[in-house]
Amino acid sequence: MIEPVSPELVDWSRAQFALTALYHFLFVPLTLGLSFLVAIMETIYVKTGSEVWKKATKFWMTLFAINFAIGIATGLIMEFEFGTNWSNYSWIVGDIFGAPLAIEGILAFFMESTFFAVMFFGWNKVSKNMHLLSTWLVAVGSNLSALWILVANGWMQFPTGMYFNPDTARHEMMNFWDVLLSPVAVAKFLHTVGSGYVISALFVIGVSAWLLLKGKDIVIARRSMVVGASFGLITSLFLILSGDESAYQVAQKQPVKLAAMEGLYDGEKRAGIVMAGILNPEKVPGDDRPTFLWDIEIPYALSLLGYHAPDAFVPGLNDLIYGNEKHGIIGAQVRIDEGRKARDALAEYKRAKATGEEATMQKALATFEQYKHNLGYGYLDKPEAISPPVGLTFYSFHIMVGLGTYFVALFLVVLYLAMTNEIMHYRKMLWLTLWSLPLGYVAAEAGWIVAEVGRQPWAIQDLLPTMKATSTIESGMVMTTFWLFAVLFTTLLIAEIKIMTKQIAIGPEGEN
Numbered sequence: 436m437i438e439p440v441s442p443e444l445v446d447w448s449r450a451q452f453a454l455t456a457l458y459h460f461l462f463v464p465l466t467l468g469l470s471f472l473v474a475i476m477e478t479i480y481v482k483t484g485s486e487v488w489k490k491a492t493k494f495w496m497t498l499f500a501i502n503f504a505i506g507i508a509t510g511l512i513m514e515f516e517f518g519t520n521w522s523n524y525s526w527i528v529g530d531i532f533g534a535p536l537a538i539e540g541i542l543a544f545f546m547e548s549t550f551f552a553v554m555f556f557g558w559n560k561v562s563k564n565m566h567l568l569s570t571w572l573v574a575v576g577s578n579l580s581a582l583w584i585l586v587a588n589g590w591m592q593f594p595t596g597m598y599f600n601p602d603t604a605r606h607e608m609m610n611f612w613d614v615l616l617s618p619v620a621v622a623k624f625l626h627t628v629g630s631g632y633v634i635s636a637l638f639v640i641g642v643s644a645w646l647l648l649k650g651k652d653i654v655i656a657r658r659s660m661v662v663g664a665s666f667g668l669i670t671s672l673f674l675i676l677s678g679d680e681s682a683y684q685v686a687q688k689q690p691v692k693l694a695a696m697e698g699l700y701d702g703e704k705r706a707g708i709v710m711a712g713i714l715n716p717e718k719v720p721g722d723d724r725p726t727f728l729w730d731i732e733i734p735y736a737l738s739l740l741g742y743h744a745p746d747a748f749v750p751g752l753n754d755l756i757y758g759n760e761k762h763g764i765i766g767a768q769v770r771i772d773e774g775r776k777a778r779d780a781l782a783e784y785k786r787a788k789a790t791g792e793e794a795t796m797q798k799a800l801a802t803f804e805q806y807k808h809n810l811g812y813g814y815l816d817k818p819e820a821i822s823p824p825v826g827l828t829f830y831s832f833h834i835m836v837g838l839g840t841y842f843v844a845l846f847l848v849v850l851y852l853a854m855t856n857e858i859m860h861y862r863k864m865l866w867l868t869l870w871s872l873p874l875g876y877v878a879a880e881a882g883w884i885v886a887e888v889g890r891q892p893w894a895i896q897d898l899l900p901t902m903k904a905t906s907t908i909e910s911g912m913v914m915t916t917f918w919l920f921a922v923l924f925t926t927l928l929i930a931e932i933k934i935m936t937k938q939i940a941i942g943p944e945g946e947n
Contacts, residue, residue: 462506468635547576589620636667686741774813
């Protein structure tokens with residue numbers, strides 16, 4: 436029997452973690468990219484000795500510090516939630532998941548925090564070169580923090596480098612380097628930090644556009660815009676390349692997610708990518724309703740994206756749920772049946788071990804070893820449960836891709852106009868640049884929705900369903916803390932925006 440789990444508890448636990456993660460990623464991207472932009476500007480100052488670049492550096496550094504300080508709170512709360520709301524998850528995979536998080540705290544965050552103090556308070560107290568080194572180390576440290584966190588998340592998407600210990604019923608690490616250098620983890624790190632760089636570049640050119648519209652600090656704003664647009668153009672192109680690799684890894688390791696991203700129900704050879712479309716809201720796996728009310732498709736593109744071959748077969752949700760013998764795809768029901776055999780064999784093994792029945796124990800262990808790769812499926816109640824919410828995944832993915840393409844064009848135009856000193860004559864372009872600032876956050880949050888919602892129903896892909904990962908607590912407690920955190924995080928966000936806008940209004944010339 437599948438142990439009963441309160442759907443309400445699972446839903447509220449997921450909602451609380453999603454709330455924390457979405458708020459946290461409003462602060463993290465700016466830390467990742469603005470730290471490098473500040474380091475670049477300070478490098479120019481040290482090389483040229485120009486006071487203009489020093490003022491620019493200190494201005495953006497102050498904004499970085501505000502974001503850094505407020506963002507810490509959400510990050511700490513999110514890590515504590517693994518113990519409070521997801522204790523079963525922490526118990527089952529803590530030996531693996533905890534390692535990169537521990538390294539992040541001990542090494543990367545310590546390094547970032549230590550040199551942050553020198554960077555922010557060390558002006559005129561240490562040499563120029565020492566101060567510059569501290570600024571670069573803060574940038575490196577912030578990105579190393581992201582590395583270890585994203586390695587942990589990448590392992591959740593594609594678990595590797597471990598084995599399941601039937602005596603402890605836990606996944607335990609076998610090879611740290613397999614976890615660190617997993618292609619999914621590498622792709623996730625590069626794509627996520629790339630999005631942070633693009634958001635930071637949008638922030639710099641957006642704030643610079645506001646300064647130019649107000650006629651304030653024109654020289655500093657123009658120079659900041661050139662640096663920001665240059666950085667943004669390079670990183671937005673990099674973001675597209677890393678996104679291609681991420682999509683390839685999804686196709687290889689998480690085909691159900693890829694099918695949901697593209698609204699693909701029936702597998703196809705020479706499958707195309709849907710540029711834009713509206714899903715049929717009544718469509719469900721296994722029916723014969725049309726998938727889209729309307730759509731625009733690029734032929735062959737999905738086969739190329741997912742398998743690097745224009746005539747490759749891309750499985751759809753129906754193939755993955757119900758099986759496709761022609762293409763060698765095993766249906767979910769077969770995996771559910773095998774998972775239940777593994778689950779029952781594990782229970783029998785532990786019972787026989789406790790009573791000293793050696794023969795029974797060895798037979799149960801042999802059965803478990805045969806079916807253990809499908810153990811997680813044994814807790815699902817029906818084949819359709821492996822499908823994530825298609826609509827949310829599909830639309831989030833296409834919003835992310837559409838905005839990513841737009842950013843390349845925006846940075847290119849802004850860079851050209853800023854370098855030719857024509858940007859002041861295009862006020863509509865300045866307004867567009869300013870109002871594009873929040874779109875980077877929209878794209879990043881959409882990307883995280885694709886990554887996390889598209890993985891459902893799994894906390895650990897194919898190994899641990901979300902419903903088996905929660906803590907055994909009252910759903911009312913989680914609901915209460917959800918609303919408390921919603922108020923707290925919203926207050927922090929409002930506080931950051933007010934402090935940021937006040938500091939921006941002071942402007943670079945207000946820096947000492």
